[in-house]
Amino acid sequence: MLSKKSQYAFKALVYLTEKYNQGPVLISEISRKKKVPLKFLENILLELKKAGILDSKKGKGGGYFLKKDPAKVKVATIIRLVNGPIAMLPCVSLYFYERCKNCDEKKCGLHDMMIEVRDASLAILENRTLKDLAL
Amino acid sequence: MLSKKSQYAFKALVYLTEKYNQGPVLISEISRKKKVPLKFLENILLELKKAGILDSKKGKGGGYFLKKDPAKVKVATIIRLVNGPIAMLPCVSLYFYERCKNCDEKKCGLHDMMIEVRDASLAILENRTLKDLAL
DNA sequence: TTGATTCCCTACCAAGCTGGTAGACTTAAA
DNA sequence: TTTAAGTCTACCAGCTTGGTAGGGAATCAA
Structure with missing residues (x-):
């Protein structure tokens, strides 16, 4: 079975796919919209970034986004x-x-x-x- | 992934399949031949018995055996x-x-x-x- | 009927994994 | 230089995994 973490990861990735090419998306927005615990989601997104799937921007206007074409x-x-x-x-x-x-x-x-x-x-x-x- | 327990269960079941209709087989024999920790194997076989897959006989000449046709x-x-x-x-x-x-x-x-x-x-x-x- | 043999049962345990939370730190934009 | 973000380290409770220990109960043979 897939872990909760994996399910959360897919929820987040699907959300970011829908927002692809629309600029960075806040962790807090993903957390709210997809009902994923905020701090847990932070860890997951960071891991996906380190693996080269996602990229991020800090500071105002920052957030996470897909690094590659979702296709x-x-x-x-x-x-x-x-x-x-x-x-x-x-x-x-x-x-x-x-x-x-x-x-x-x-x-x-x-x-x-x-x-x-x-x-x-x-x-x-x-x-x-x-x-x-x-x- | 299948747990160790599952892998041990399959090893034991395959062994008992090979000995099908040849009378009870000792836990200790299965343990020795299939390199499965004895006490752990006891638990597994007991569980398979409770589930109706295996049956057993106690005392001298006892042991475990398949309850149904392995096919x-x-x-x-x-x-x-x-x-x-x-x-x-x-x-x-x-x-x-x-x-x-x-x-x-x-x-x-x-x-x-x-x-x-x-x-x-x-x-x-x-x-x-x-x-x-x-x- | 006693003793050996064999499965049965309960309890216990260490280590690792799962699913989180807390809080301080760094970076970057306004 | 303030504020908004992501980043990092640390921590935690509870559960699962992969076992072990030791005695009890049933069965068979002598």
């Missing part, structure tokens, strides 16, 4: 960033791979099935962007 | 039992549904996408059984 920000990227692995097992994760102890990947039925599940999920998540979410 | 025990069932929801959001879960606050499901892009992901995963997990894992 180019994949949902899978956001999930990996805020929530972690998409796969159900470390041994089938593309970005967070860890081999499993005491289990030969070449003849592990669970392994094979989880690769299928991963690919089925990625077929969707890698081909949807923030723009698709905002419709 | 009839779906992987999705085990995951829900030991790990929880398969969906990525409560508002798209079939067995653990909770509506989301401050979000209209009818016009939530995330919601729609997560339903797709859920269905793609279930198409696999609902159609695989313990028998498939054991091959």
Whole structure:
């Protein structure tokens, strides 16, 4: 399951997508409109900025805004960033791979099935962007 | 991601599938062969018994064994039992549904996408059984 | 009927994660 | 130089995860 943090992140990103190219948006505005706890949202947005998804301006007239075209920000990227692995097992994760102890990947039925599940999920998540979410 | 507990549960179930119809298997044997901590495994097997997946016999010659034909025990069932929801959001879960606050499901892009992901995963997990894992 | 064997049950625990909050600091515009 | 913003560090309660400890209860065989 996606954490609350991830859900908040998506709410904020969808909001910023709707305001794309309209200048910086206040944290407090996002918090109010999307009903996300202010201080928690601060942390999340900062993290998204450090990851290169968002950018910000300080001082009056400041706020957060998308750094890239929302049509180019994949949902899978956001999930990996805020929530972690998409796969159900470390041994089938593309970005967070860890081999499993005491289990030969070449003849592990669970392994094979989880690769299928991963690919089925990625077929969707890698081909949807923030723009698709905002419709 | 699946918890360690879930991974241990699958290891044990696959082992018991291989020993299906060969009488009770000792917890200690499963623990040894599958490298799962003994006392932790006890808890897991007991839970699977209470859920009706396994049955057991006490005393000499006792142990655990599958209650049903492994070809009839779906992987999705085990995951829900030991790990929880398969969906990525409560508002798209079939067995653990909770509506989301401050979000209209009818016009939530995330919601729609997560339903797709859920269905793609279930198409696999609902159609695989313990028998498939054991091959 | 006693003893060995085996699962069953309750309790406990450390460490890490989740979902936050508090408050001071820095930057930039007016 | 004041004020409006984001930034940073620190802190916290409660829950979950991944276990461990130890005895109790059922069963079987001798």
